[in-house]
Amino acid sequence: LWEIDPAKHRPGLVVHGAGWPLSEHGATGGSFLYHLDDRQVVVGLIADLNYANPYLSPFEEFQRFKRQSEIRKYLDGGKRLCYGARAITKGGFNSLPKQSFPGGLLLGCDAGTLNFAKIKGIHTAMKSGMLAAETVAAALQAGDQGRSDLVGYAAAFRESWLYSELHQARNFGPALHKFGTFLGGAFNWIQHNLCGGRMFFTLKDRSSDHGQLAPASRFQPIEYERPDGKLTFDRLSSVFMSNTAHEEEQPVHLQLLDSSKAIAINYREYASPEQRYCPAGVYEIVEEEAGPRLQINASNCLHCKTCDIKDPTQNIRWVAPEGGGGPNYPNM
Template sequence: MPYDVVIVGGGPAGLAAAIRVKQAAAEKGAEISVCILEKGSEVGAHILSGAVVDPVALDELLPNWRELDSPLTVPVIENHHWILTKDKQYDFPHGLMPPFMNNKGCYTVSLGNLCRWLAGQAEALGVEIFPGFAAAEVLFNDDGSVKGVATGDMGVAKDGSHKDSFTPGLELHAKYTFFAEGVRGHLSKQLIKRFDLAKDSQPQIYGIGIKELWDIDPENHVAGRVIHTQGWPLDDANGGGFLYHQANNQVALGFVTWLNYKNPYLSPFEEMQRWKTHPAIKAVLKGGRRVSYGARAINDGGWQAVPKLNFPGGALIGCSAGFVNVPRIKGSHTAMKTGMMAADAAVAAIVSQRANDSLDAYQTAYENSWVYSELRGVRNTLPLVEKFGNLIGTGLAGVTMWAEHLGVRMPFTMKTHPDNESLFRKDHVYPITYPKPDNVYSFDRLTSVFLSNTNHEEDQPVHLTLKDPTVPIEVNLALYDEPAQRYCPAGVYEIVGLEDNNPRLQINAQNCVHCKTCDIKDPTQNINWVVPEGGGGPNYPNM
């Protein structure tokens, strides 16, 4: 199936790119065909974010969005930053934070619902969207440039045989292919390596965000109230929590653990559940009911970890490259803007009939954009906290952010280090004992996964692949007590057979919520996450 532009991923970046291609083509009097492949069962099914959205990119893309029945209806009216100890909560004065940390003009919203709305705007312009189709392979021309992608075969059994329902995948060819797969995209990862796109950047680093949606007592709800927390329960690790009061007496709450933690016994899921038992968090949730659950990795590397964005035949956009502003805890606006810049470059090349244009104009546009400036100003925030700890590091980060805001450019850029290299051996740390769930505020993993509406066809090849099947026991279990048992928020990985002295790793792939944490944190980088059959995975209703 030939198109002018094929976009892999129906998130904010992919949808913004598609809309902008159609807009730019119309401005030039051209007809340019665009399609989006979305591996989820529908647009928004795999989208998970806080989210407090800065509409700056949306203002550029659709200036009249307020008149188009968008889901951005709850403006932020309050900002709070809490520092937590085990039993206490202290308010950090918001006036001491750099002005760009203020959420004035932003909205608290379900990012999934925003994407569903953007999909409607894209389809109205003639964009073709194919949900339930996972891009499984990059196609290349004879000259090495990207030719397009192929979707995965459907109806393949676990043993590789073809079931009665077998349907072969499709090849989609394009003049330009945009990869908007989100964090740690499995095709994007291949392209970064093939074209050596990260040779001049620092290693990308990550956090895992675990999120729940609660219906709470109306007396505890203030639409537009935004709360961020720092401190407890994390001890020798970094991260923090959020509570966003959205519409209809709902609160989106979550906890982010940076994946540079050292103790292999740490469980981000259990830290999130423990965080909810703090008196200040319980006061918000009292009398409420948990209605949804999910998890997703987050790009935390920032400015210095962004790879080269373009290559022959295509480009990386959005979180496939990593544009999250860590201190602002925002990335949707930057993701959308990068998609728009790539779209403008592609349309210009197509209209001008410039054969083999490698979209250098996109890279140039990024380096001259507000996205680049915004990320550059906060580039040392996470590394400072990582190096000096929560208290001193946060203070130093605040000083550098204020200095950059006032026009004093810091003469240094700190380095990042791969998350999989940070773990200590199990005999160098103390195990962490987590409390049992009370089933009121805290819950177990399998109960939580049920609320994510995750479903995979069980008789299909396991999409959590091992490069060497002996490593989980001979290396990871021996040295780290196999941390996959704890860093996975969905109970995918289990060590069974210990009682018979015959341990093996069991992979419950049907539980996978597509967070990609295993692909990132596995200390030996032995786990390679690939797409399952299209339409599988979580089905987030309002996340």
């Protein structure tokens, strides 16, 4: 979140991008810059977590993105107000789980109702909540005492515009992953502008994100430019801008299922990618006389859940910290 020069501010302006800079390292993703009120803009980079290069750092790629001329022209001379990060549930229609279970419903962004083609999810989350309220009201009127599986929600969802919107956007992400930025972008343009999203087939991602990470021996380390403190910044000063706080002397909420894997596999085979995919500097390799050791700086955690998804050995279990700690974002 930035405050920029009033002469550069254009309330309501939306800038979307795709591909660069992630494409230079074989990764996919998109970007955005939104002009808000009060001279503020929100700028961000979305990195798909199916990338293969363990040396890639989404945070550093974001710093590179801000140097792009179309983005830089708005940010130059401005002031950084806040920083944050989170993993986006953007699998969309193809990744939706069964949304009802005995005693509850799984709704909104937790279920994955984001329309990633538009990078919009508030309206879809609200609609899923409205459908849930109608389903619960109907069950209560029918004498339901609770704890039942409200399967009526699935029917209401299927008959709503929410289903239609997500179904029409179902191929957007998989097309970019399968065909790349340019061919995938061309496919999506044809799909949405000429066919209205009504393709007779469905593209799907059939592999897990963590399973796409390749051994470090196949790549060269990426040398990123040092931050200038004006347009680009380091991770720790950025975490400070997120107003993150946790209660002291509590159990670490980032748990290793098998601590030996951190060095035996992650360090030796993948060059400890957790040092780079974490946007907050939580994971750090400390070199000691006895050998390298993984240090977890849990107090830095932004609760983005990336480590829970991208760890190549699925060795990190993210649990809720005590005391409701975490980031405290203003106006984000």
